[in-house]
Structures are given as C-alpha cells and as structure tokens.
Amino acid sequence: MKMSRLFAPTLREAPAEAEIASHKLLLRAGFIRRSTAGIYTYLPLGWRVIRKIEQIVREEMNAAGGQEIMLPVVQPAELWQATGRWELYGSEMFRLRDRHSREFCLGPTHEEIITELVKGDVHSYKQLPLLLYQIQNKYRDERRPRFGLMRGREFIMMDLYSFDRSPESARESYARMYTAYEAIFRRCGLSCRAVEADAGAIGGSGGTHEFMALAEAGEAEVVFCPDCAYAANTEKAECAPPPEAVPAADAAEAAPPRTEVATPGARTIEEVSALLGLPPERFLKTLVYKGDGQYLVVVLRGDRTANEVKINNCLGPFRDLRLADEDDLAALLPCGAGFAGPVGLPAARLAVDSEAAVPAAFVCGANRPDAHWRDVVPGRDFPLPLTADLRLARAGEPCPRCGAALGGARGIEVGQVFNLGQKYSEALSARFLNEDGKSQPFYMGCYGIGVSRAMAAAVEQRGDESGIIWPPAIAPYHCVVVPVNEKDPTVTAAAMTLYDKLWAAGVETVLDDRPERLGVKFKDADLIGFPLRLVVSAAGLAQGQIELKRRRTGDLEFIPLAEAVARVRLILEEN
Ligand SMILES: [Zn+2]
Known part of the structure; x- marks a missing residue:
C-alpha cells in the first residue's frame, strides 16, 4: 500500500469529545470516524485491525470445536417475550416495528434465537456437544455512549453458544472456551486477567468469568488475591465477614x-x-x-x-x-x-x-x-x-478465601463466559432425547468477545504520547518504508525494491511516498503505530545500510540493506 493512496486521514489534534487515549488516538490516527453517538465507521486501517482480531478469534474457536454461522440481527419480539427478557432488557434494547406492526429488536445478544434454531434441528444426544458461533454487530442503546469503541451502541462481537447433554459436559465446554479465550488474548498481545463476575441480564446458574484487559482507563474495578487464585470484579467480589471480636x-x-x-x-x-x-x-x-x-x-x-x-x-x-x-x-x-x-x-x-x-x-x-x-x-x-453482604469490595480488604490483603486494578471487559444451565432451553422448550430415550432441556453456555473493544483495549495498554503501539499480530501493517528524499531516483528505486521484497516475504508494508517533510512522515508513522519503520536515505545506501526503528522501544539501528527482509521477519516472529 502506498501512503499517498491510503485513506488514513490523520489529525493533529484529537476532537474535543474524546476523553481517553484509545478514543483520541484511533480518531487522530485515522482508524475510525464517528457517525453518531456511540456508532462508528471503521476506516481501512481500523478495519484491518478488526479483521486480524477476528481471524485470531476464528482460528481459536474452530480449534476448540466451534462452527461459524451467521444469525439475523433483526429478531422477533415473541422469542424474547418467551424468556421474559423483552421487558427485562428495558430501554437498552433497540426496538422497531414492521409494516404489519409486528415488533422486533436489533439483537443485543443471541441466546433466544440460537436456542430456537437448535430446538428445530437437534433432537438427539448423539448430536451433542454442539458449539456454534458468529462474529457480528450487536446493538445496545446505551444511556451514555462514550469512550469511542469502549462503550458504543453498535459494536462487533464474537458470540459462541454451547449445547450439552449434561452438566459435566457443559462444564467441559466452559473449560475449553476459558482456555481458548486465554489463547486469543495472548495472541492479540493483550494483558488480560480472568475474574469472577456477575451474570447480569444474561443470567444462568453455572457461574461466569470476565476477561479483563488491565488498563487505567477501564470502567470496571477488579480485586485479586496475591496469595491464592481468587480474582473478581468488584460487583461480584465477596466481602469477608466482619471479625468476630468487637473492641x-x-x-x-x-x-x-x-x-x-x-x-x-x-x-x-x-x-x-x-x-x-x-x-x-x-x-x-x-x-x-x-x-x-x-x-x-x-x-x-x-x-x-x-x-x-x-x-x-x-x-x-x-x-x-x-x-x-x-x-x-x-x-x-x-x-x-x-x-x-x-x-x-x-x-x-x-x-x-x-x-x-x-x-x-x-x-x-x-x-x-x-x-x-x-x-x-x-x-x-x-x-x-x-x-x-451488600457493599463493594475494595483493595486492601481481606481475601474471602484466604484472608490476605486484596490488590486492586482497573480493567476493560473484553470477554465473558457464562455457564447458563437450562435457563433458555427450559423457557423455550428446547429439548433433546437423552441416552435413556427421555426428553430433556439442553445445558447451555454462552461466550462473548468484544472484538471492537479489544482493539480499543490494545491501544489503551500500549499507546504513548506519540501514538499507538500495535502488537504485531494485530497491527494494520507490520512495517512502513520511508524514503528520505522522494526526488532522488536511487533512493526511491531502493525503497520500492525493498517494499516489493517485504510484501513477497509476507511482511505487510506501507511505502510512504508522499511529498511531505520527513518530520511529518515520522510523526504519522509513530501515530499510526507501525511496529517497524525502515528509513532509506542516500547516505545510508552509500554504506549499503538502512535505518530500522522499533516503535515499542524507540530503538534505532542501522542494518545492511541486503539483510533487511530477514531481520524484519525475525523481529516480527519474536513479537
Ligand atoms: Zn486469597
């Protein structure tokens, strides 16, 4: 991709409505644009990041036995009325009527519709476990959409639903998803922590964990024990009972x-x-x-x-x-x-x-x-x-399991896994025939990952005052090649050759061919957050060398032009 052709409108200043780093940087670096409150367009750079996160999610979900499908966004009210959530969801649900005055919603989540699907086509324990997922837009009419992609009204989510024959089998599906989630966030370069959480409007009986990307800008507070494995969202965290002895x-x-x-x-x-x-x-x-x-x-x-x-x-x-x-x-x-x-x-x-x-x-x-x-x-x-126990837990209080003083942190919820039990299958009479030939409701689980929110979380965890620092696995491009003087034919020819060789070696590269000052190109490279920057200059070429900068550390070094492609590949593989 040539920078002169790339639709990445960068801004010198962040728009006033942007409060947190990820919101400011994604707007400034030309990854997203606001359409209306809480609803965004993904520009080419932003969409490449989304597609890469989606691909990692897809690979891990497939490896864990998931099969990808696509459920409808527009869902009939009757299904939601059957589970009682048409009322319960309240004003967060986007509702609409068709020309016959039938009521519908834009899916905020898909438990009802997938349970109905499975009810129609799965009849025997021999077809279980069944794990189905989709990656799709979700809709929630937030009272106060804010923080850019962090709390939007339209957002991209992966949601997987598991159908099992027994509670034991459902727990295995849950454990498999938990492990897959850890792999996904690790591969995306996110530093995450799984915490016990409250099931909220999703409900269900079997417990739930949230995956928190630790970041100061996070809306959620978590507490965790330094001595045992206990970690929980403060909404969920149990408070240790008061000491017996009173002064x-x-x-x-x-x-x-x-x-x-x-x-x-x-x-x-x-x-x-x-x-x-x-x-x-x-x-x-x-x-x-x-x-x-x-x-x-x-x-x-x-x-x-x-x-x-x-x-x-x-x-x-x-x-x-x-x-x-x-x-x-x-x-x-x-x-x-x-x-x-x-x-x-x-x-x-x-x-x-x-x-x-x-x-x-x-x-x-x-x-x-x-x-x-x-x-x-x-x-x-x-x-x-x-x-x-009716209060919020706080850092410094005793751990409810072992008594050690709890630590505290802020986090961005990027994923949540639920063991639902039979809440939805009972409400919608979704049943199968078990080994004994008896009809019983499915044991279900649901599992969500905020894809667009994960992109914002990566920026929160890695950004600095100059811009974004993408983990290579989800960077829109791996590398930018900057010719120092685009009027010097030797320099432009060498930059072009290097650019072609990098692409041929599978390194996604942008050539900054714009007739801009070098300072502007460097600022944009830092702002967009390419993991590697290669500068081709006449002086360097005279020595057979180019300059390599690592965005994350800021380290600069001269490397032989002849070895550039191999070095770049090696660095990307190490990260
Ligand atoms: Zn503890």
Missing part, C-alpha cells in the same frame, strides 16, 4: 443508650464526621432505593459503597433498581437523605450490610432535620430482619 469500648453492653445530637446543616458523612470528630467507619449510611415501585432501605458503614448488583440479587430482581429521588423521599423521609437513619423505620424494608450489623455503637441520622443519633447499636436500636 470492648464498642461492644453493645458497654454502649450507653442512644442520644440525639444537633448536627445543623451537616448532611454528608464527611460533614458529620468532622463535626463530631469521629471517623466515617463509626457512622451508618442509610440509602433509600426504589425497585419496581417498592422502597428498600439499605444500611452500610459510613466508609463503604453500596453494591447495587448485590442489592438487586439479594432483594430483587428488579427491572429498574435506582436510588430514590427527592420526590420519593419527600413522602417517605421528609427530613431528606442527609438525616436518614434506620431507627424507627419499618423493618420490612430494611436490609443491613453485615459490617453494619455488628454490635457496636454507631452514629446515624435521626430522621429529623439537623439531628443525628449517637450510640446506636444494630439489633438493639433497630431490627435486623435481613443481614447480607
């Missing part, structure tokens, strides 16, 4: 009866903490949620953060769990959220995090303006009808 000064019997203290205008934990000179962990935080029209009161220690996934799993599921707004509170707690506390609230609505249920003396809102209670003891001053 004597805080013990219930030692605590005096509760007393009211005036806390004028002090609404937040920080404000009351400063006013009373007590640390936030001595406070109770009272949060009012609304789920499907019901109110719930969740009590946590003042220094902790509520985990809405755990709250929903423990108390729901609700279609729309959210914090109550001012209008809701006006009816329930006229004092407002700042002075809310569990004392005197209806027990039926109380759920208390296990750390906030210990027999210690706490401070909490008095459900009256400008007042708090001191020496409130859970179980003595308010009932404990439901105690559970």
Whole structure:
C-alpha cells in the first residue's frame, strides 16, 4: 500500500469529545470516524485491525470445536417475550416495528434465537456437544455512549453458544472456551486477567468469568488475591465477614443508650464526621432505593459503597433498581437523605450490610432535620430482619478465601463466559432425547468477545504520547518504508525494491511516498503505530545500510540493506 493512496486521514489534534487515549488516538490516527453517538465507521486501517482480531478469534474457536454461522440481527419480539427478557432488557434494547406492526429488536445478544434454531434441528444426544458461533454487530442503546469503541451502541462481537447433554459436559465446554479465550488474548498481545463476575441480564446458574484487559482507563474495578487464585470484579467480589471480636469500648453492653445530637446543616458523612470528630467507619449510611415501585432501605458503614448488583440479587430482581429521588423521599423521609437513619423505620424494608450489623455503637441520622443519633447499636436500636453482604469490595480488604490483603486494578471487559444451565432451553422448550430415550432441556453456555473493544483495549495498554503501539499480530501493517528524499531516483528505486521484497516475504508494508517533510512522515508513522519503520536515505545506501526503528522501544539501528527482509521477519516472529 502506498501512503499517498491510503485513506488514513490523520489529525493533529484529537476532537474535543474524546476523553481517553484509545478514543483520541484511533480518531487522530485515522482508524475510525464517528457517525453518531456511540456508532462508528471503521476506516481501512481500523478495519484491518478488526479483521486480524477476528481471524485470531476464528482460528481459536474452530480449534476448540466451534462452527461459524451467521444469525439475523433483526429478531422477533415473541422469542424474547418467551424468556421474559423483552421487558427485562428495558430501554437498552433497540426496538422497531414492521409494516404489519409486528415488533422486533436489533439483537443485543443471541441466546433466544440460537436456542430456537437448535430446538428445530437437534433432537438427539448423539448430536451433542454442539458449539456454534458468529462474529457480528450487536446493538445496545446505551444511556451514555462514550469512550469511542469502549462503550458504543453498535459494536462487533464474537458470540459462541454451547449445547450439552449434561452438566459435566457443559462444564467441559466452559473449560475449553476459558482456555481458548486465554489463547486469543495472548495472541492479540493483550494483558488480560480472568475474574469472577456477575451474570447480569444474561443470567444462568453455572457461574461466569470476565476477561479483563488491565488498563487505567477501564470502567470496571477488579480485586485479586496475591496469595491464592481468587480474582473478581468488584460487583461480584465477596466481602469477608466482619471479625468476630468487637473492641470492648464498642461492644453493645458497654454502649450507653442512644442520644440525639444537633448536627445543623451537616448532611454528608464527611460533614458529620468532622463535626463530631469521629471517623466515617463509626457512622451508618442509610440509602433509600426504589425497585419496581417498592422502597428498600439499605444500611452500610459510613466508609463503604453500596453494591447495587448485590442489592438487586439479594432483594430483587428488579427491572429498574435506582436510588430514590427527592420526590420519593419527600413522602417517605421528609427530613431528606442527609438525616436518614434506620431507627424507627419499618423493618420490612430494611436490609443491613453485615459490617453494619455488628454490635457496636454507631452514629446515624435521626430522621429529623439537623439531628443525628449517637450510640446506636444494630439489633438493639433497630431490627435486623435481613443481614447480607451488600457493599463493594475494595483493595486492601481481606481475601474471602484466604484472608490476605486484596490488590486492586482497573480493567476493560473484553470477554465473558457464562455457564447458563437450562435457563433458555427450559423457557423455550428446547429439548433433546437423552441416552435413556427421555426428553430433556439442553445445558447451555454462552461466550462473548468484544472484538471492537479489544482493539480499543490494545491501544489503551500500549499507546504513548506519540501514538499507538500495535502488537504485531494485530497491527494494520507490520512495517512502513520511508524514503528520505522522494526526488532522488536511487533512493526511491531502493525503497520500492525493498517494499516489493517485504510484501513477497509476507511482511505487510506501507511505502510512504508522499511529498511531505520527513518530520511529518515520522510523526504519522509513530501515530499510526507501525511496529517497524525502515528509513532509506542516500547516505545510508552509500554504506549499503538502512535505518530500522522499533516503535515499542524507540530503538534505532542501522542494518545492511541486503539483510533487511530477514531481520524484519525475525523481529516480527519474536513479537
Ligand atoms: Zn486469597
């Protein structure tokens, strides 16, 4: 490819809406362009990266026994109504009607439609296990699409679905996919970590893991144990139960009866903490949620953060769990959220995090303006009808398995594997005849990889201030050849010959034949992120040499022109 012909419109400045490195760099380097919020066009460089990631995914899925198919994007509402997800998916689903007013959606995922397919054509245990996958656009009407390809409304995914005859066989399919995923991300040059996760809207009974590309820009937080194998998304991470022993000064019997203290205008934990000179962990935080029209009161220690996934799993599921707004509170707690506390609230609505249920003396809102209670003891001053793990885990807390202090990191979710059990096959009556001639529902698994998101994750992990640093396996091109003076016929002839030889040796190469200043060409080469740059100059040629630069390390060296192709191939193979 000649740079003068390549449609890669680079930009000096990133557009203002781009917040994170991958979004800025993919726009600036001419890989993608925004069409509308959360929807992008892949330009030639971007599409080459996508095709390479897809090819790695395809090879590994085929090697693991998968067969590629293509399911429809437009799906009828009836299938989704049968599993209850037409309602559950809520406003994230793109919905449409045909000319006969029949309802459809643009597929956000494909469990329903593939279960229906297999139900029609697979009837015997002899046809199992069956692993089918596709690589296709998915649609989710995100409330706030952002971060470029990271959280889009249209995105490219690989999704595989496994159908098995027994739970044991389903676990084997799961294990095979887990191993294949590790191979895929390693081959793509991504540094990933598998963590326990929450199944969310996909549901299912058999557990799930997310594959996280570790990066500061990641939206997900993970915790992992330095001593054992435990690693989990903070939405899922179990919090170790509170220690049995409570300091004597805080013990219930030692605590005096509760007393009211005036806390004028002090609404937040920080404000009351400063006013009373007590640390936030001595406070109770009272949060009012609304789920499907019901109110719930969740009590946590003042220094902790509520985990809405755990709250929903423990108390729901609700279609729309959210914090109550001012209008809701006006009816329930006229004092407002700042002075809310569990004392005197209806027990039926109380759920208390296990750390906030210990027999210690706490401070909490008095459900009256400008007042708090001191020496409130859970179980003595308010009932404990439901105690559970309801908070977000944090780095530094003890590992729920072994007790070592957990480490923390941020990650980008690039893949997720689910053991679904019989959730979908039961709902859609997808059954087969087992060895005993009895009809039973399939055991299913589903497995997704965000292909476009993996591209963004690679940029997050490898970019620098000059541009992108592609892992060679997914780089749009391996190498750029830059002639120093395109008016010098000796230089252009040598550059052209080198370019042809590289292609003949299987090295995907761009020849920067543009009549631009050398500085501009070098800047663009760094920005686009070619793993290798070869500079052909008259001075170098006089010595029989060319200059080679490795983008990742920045190392420069002169190498003999005659050995250039072999050297380039060797470096690419090593990476
Ligand atoms: Zn551990």
